[in-house]
Amino acid sequence: MADSVLAPAPVALPTAGGSPPRPLAAFWYAFRENRGAVVALGIVVAIVLLAALADFVAPFPPAEQHREAVRVAPFWAEGGSTRFLLGTDDLGRDILSRVIYGARISLFIGLSVMLISVACGIVLGLIAAFRGGIADTIIMRLMDLITAVPGLVMAILIVAVLGPNLFNTIMAVTIVYLPRYVRLVRASTLGELNKEYVTAARVVGVGTLRLMFVTVLPNCLAPLIVQGALGVSDAILEAAALGFLGLGAQPPTPEWGAMVGDGREFIRSNPWIVTTPGLAILVTVVSINLLGDGLRDALDPKLRRS
Amino acid sequence: MFKFLLKRLALTLPTFLALMLLTFLAIRLVPGDPVEVRMGERGIDPVRAEEMRHLLGLDQPIWKQFVDYVWGILHGDFGTSLVTSEKVLTEFAALFPATIELSFFAILFAMVLGIPAGILAAVKRGTVYDHALMGAALTGYSMPIFWWGLLLIMFMSEYLGLTPISGRTDLIRFSVEPITGFMLVDTLIAGDKGAFWDALRHLILPAIVLGTIPLAVIARITRSSMLEVLSEDYVRTARAKGLSPFRVVGLHALRNALIPVVTVIGLQVGTALAGAVLTETIFSWPGVGKWLIESIARRDYPALQGGILLISSIVVLMNLLIDVMYGAINPRIRHGR
Numbered sequence: 001m002a003d004s005v006l007a008p009a010p011v012a013l014p015t016a017g018g019s020p021p022r023p024l025a026a027f028w029y030a031f032r033e034n035r036g037a038v039v040a041l042g043i044v045v046a047i048v049l050l051a052a053l054a055d056f057v058a059p060f061p062p063a064e065q066h067r068e069a070v071r072v073a074p075f076w077a078e079g080g081s082t083r084f085l086l087g088t089d090d091l092g093r094d095i096l097s098r099v100i101y102g103a104r105i106s107l108f109i110g111l112s113v114m115l116i117s118v119a120c121g122i123v124l125g126l127i128a129a130f131r132g133g134i135a136d137t138i139i140m141r142l143m144d145l146i147t148a149v150p151g152l153v154m155a156i157l158i159v160a161v162l163g164p165n166l167f168n169t170i171m172a173v174t175i176v177y178l179p180r181y182v183r184l185v186r187a188s189t190l191g192e193l194n195k196e197y198v199t200a201a202r203v204v205g206v207g208t209l210r211l212m213f214v215t216v217l218p219n220c221l222a223p224l225i226v227q228g229a230l231g232v233s234d235a236i237l238e239a240a241a242l243g244f245l246g247l248g249a250q251p252p253t254p255e256w257g258a259m260v261g262d263g264r265e266f267i268r269s270n271p272w273i274v275t276t277p278g279l280a281i282l283v284t285v286v287s288i289n290l291l292g293d294g295l296r297d298a299l300d301p302k303l304r305r306s
Numbered sequence: 307m308f309k310f311l312l313k314r315l316a317l318t319l320p321t322f323l324a325l326m327l328l329t330f331l332a333i334r335l336v337p338g339d340p341v342e343v344r345m346g347e348r349g350i351d352p353v354r355a356e357e358m359r360h361l362l363g364l365d366q367p368i369w370k371q372f373v374d375y376v377w378g379i380l381h382g383d384f385g386t387s388l389v390t391s392e393k394v395l396t397e398f399a400a401l402f403p404a405t406i407e408l409s410f411f412a413i414l415f416a417m418v419l420g421i422p423a424g425i426l427a428a429v430k431r432g433t434v435y436d437h438a439l440m441g442a443a444l445t446g447y448s449m450p451i452f453w454w455g456l457l458l459i460m461f462m463s464e465y466l467g468l469t470p471i472s473g474r475t476d477l478i479r480f481s482v483e484p485i486t487g488f489m490l491v492d493t494l495i496a497g498d499k500g501a502f503w504d505a506l507r508h509l510i511l512p513a514i515v516l517g518t519i520p521l522a523v524i525a526r527i528t529r530s531s532m533l534e535v536l537s538e539d540y541v542r543t544a545r546a547k548g549l550s551p552f553r554v555v556g557l558h559a560l561r562n563a564l565i566p567v568v569t570v571i572g573l574q575v576g577t578a579l580a581g582a583v584l585t586e587t588i589f590s591w592p593g594v595g596k597w598l599i600e601s602i603a604r605r606d607y608p609a610l611q612g613g614i615l616l617i618s619s620i621v622v623l624m625n626l627l628i629d630v631m632y633g634a635i636n637p638r639i640r641h642g643r
Contacts, residue, residue, distance in 0.1 A: 141320060141321075141324065142324075144321060145321060145324045145325065145328060148321055148325060148618050148621060148622045148625075149325070149328075149614065149617075149618040149621070150576045150577070150579050150580030150617065150618070150621055151577075151580050152580040152581070152583055152584070153579070153580050153583065153598070153614055153617055153618070156583070156598065156599070156602065156614075157329075157332055157610070157614050158332075160336070160602045160610060161332050161333075161335050161336050233448065237448070237450055240450050240452075241450070241451075241452060241584055244450075244452045244453075244584070245583070245584070245587065245599055247602070257450070257452070260450070260452060260453050260456070261452070264456065267456050267459065267460050267464075268460070268464055271460055274453070274456055274460075275457070277453075278450055278453030278454075278456070278457070281450045281453065282445070282448060282449060282450060282453070285448035285449075285450070286444060286445055286448040289444055289447065289448050290444065293444075
């Protein structure tokens, strides 16, 4: 962020004997300049751990209904108990447990959307840049078409056609976010293709596939990683919006957006049913975005937000 | 300039054709027979079903159906709702002003707060103000707006009782003839001051909710654009001349810094229309977003098809308009292509 620009350039890297620092060490040195990003990294790691260890950490299974304890308040509020730390919902399900299991679903959605769309984006972007001509036109016009429809509206159309469930949510959000990766890969590949090392590789007789994935691609990775990190949080938000509208993960899946949507009618009487899962979305998305900003500052100085 | 305009217009034509193909194919992919959907659960006798099929053109080859679909759209026929038997275009046109009104005030709210916030953060770069404003912007940018809307309802409407919970106006107390469809304009035409204030009060929360993400985006882009401009030579010259900081920032820097901001604001129109789906659902705002979601629930596929095509076309046209405007402000763009 701002102070990282004002800070002295990392001249005195902690290396001995003048040898260049290992890439990871150099990356970490640049990354920790941004304190917000380091904190965010900590939060993201904590959320990932909670998601991974949900079976051990969560007090109850996410769908278990306690019929004798419906809409119990959180422990600090009147009528709350320490048995259900964050209270229960209208079906007597422990909200803390559902939020913890929900981390699993949201992270799964975010990561799978990012991985699939980055993978497809790399392939399509490389084809568009290398082949040019008709292939380029078809791919890019298709991407223009996807961008022409507002993101959520496109996702709604896809889910309405395919039917609402977790898998189709991932499909829909992947399609919505595909164009940005395709464009990014295509643009940075086109930039690389004019450089001498590519010409040299061609002269030596390197095959197209090797040229694409081994010679050129690694040089386009930095902006892609940054965009990918920010893409995870966008995907989580988009999927949560679909869940809220009832077009995403279906009950009793403890998806955060769906939890907010299902609890809507209790916003007056039992607000904690709505506030907790929404707060989980916000904290996760803010942390991933901060982390993405930090990655950008560290990996890609050209893109640095001044 | 005219040539540039024609070129840009020609470039969008394939997009429109592709949009029509997309919506046409998407609805064909929906499982279930449209005739059966229309006839309900009980089923009908086969002769009648065949008649319906013929009436809907479903017995034609698929390419012919598409040509008919495009032909219909070119003549303003976006299909007929299965539920209300009303023309989709008629329904859309009746609801769209509500969405425009909401989106307009959302973007206005975002601009009025976002641009000064971005300028302040840039001028006070690295200070507490900068960090606080950019922290707030990051939070706004990451906000699940459907949840934000519910929080605001809970706090502002339920707890403080400041604003109404939902709808565009208090239907029991005020009835205003819909002339333009814009509630604020209609109440003014009717000369009903009470109704006008009531409509404005209904507009506040939805506009804030819908404007939150655009606000964050505008603040961020204004800040970075302003920082870039502030380091330019002519700003230094202006400072060296001894102009007041207010004049330097407000006059010399701001004018140039606003060019990228204008583009971003234009791009936010698409975001606002998509966000309207959520905002209208939360606030029971009778616009096209809520109508779209209800169409899905009612399996009213022609409405969904026509609605999505119309919304997307409007976004494409808006982007075209911004592009052309941008070309008009900035000659480098126009001649660069």
